Amino acid sequence: MVTVHEQARLGAGAEEVWKLVGDFIGFIQALIANMDDAHVVVEGEGVGMVRKVTVGEDVAIERLEAYDQEDWRTSYSMPVTGPFPMTDYFSTIQLTPATGGGCEIDWTGTFEPDGVSDDVAAEAVRNVYTQAIAMLQGRFGA
Template sequence: MIITTRHLVLAAACGVAAGGAPAHGPARLKIEHSVDIQAPADKVWARIGDFQDMSWHPAVAGTRGSGGNAPQATRLLTLKGDGKATIEEALNKYSAENMSYMYKITNVDVAVLPVTNYASTITVTPTGPASSKVEWRGGFYRGFPNNDPPPDLNDDAAIKAVTGIYQSGLEALKSEMEKGGR
């Protein structure tokens, strides 16, 4: 029997129709939030630009780390609550000139934050002499890497959790900076 291109196309079509095509895993999710702040960009950057200090975020009880703002610096965030929930992060890129840094989560329990393979960037941009915009962008996968995730580890849970982190952090920063904070 001679196998022709037509036979191969027909066989492939039958395999797809019969459910023979492999299912793929979850898609990378992306979130972006921003806030306009009535405070100079350099003052806002002074508040959030130190990778070793995330005290501006209301969910963070404490930060400890090493390496300052150099690439591969690390930090351990202890979250408010029972003091046992932590997130380990590493700095990928840092630019004081561009008022931006990029970091990734290196270790977190999905019960604390239902994501995997999380990377994020925070940037402060001047919008006027006494105003600025802070953008927080992240990409990640849901906490359950396989098909049919439980509700607490699905795409919606991951998006909701990261959205909550970004919104609460940016709202707290805006409030603090506009009240003349640090």
């Protein structure tokens, strides 16, 4: 099992950032907003809902596994990993208040590489996390 963990400081409080990060549909829409030929289709609602994220020819299917508004934590899986070279993907995003204001985001994913080395699979996941965190820092400050 491979683990990827990214952590960063955001300039807004956890409650404000959670309004976006805790929105299973809105967060992914914000992430793909500037990508050509990108859209999200959603089935269901609440824990267990599924989002099908299409960017060009690539499709990823993600399921909301946990949602904890009080602790600003959400988890999702990819039952079908689509363009990503892995299986058994599970991820958790956690926000925590930071000393002096703002908040910390911790994003952790675990998975089994499929047909590629651990490093190649980890880099694919790390790229998604770091791009998303950069978008959040652009929106909320660092």
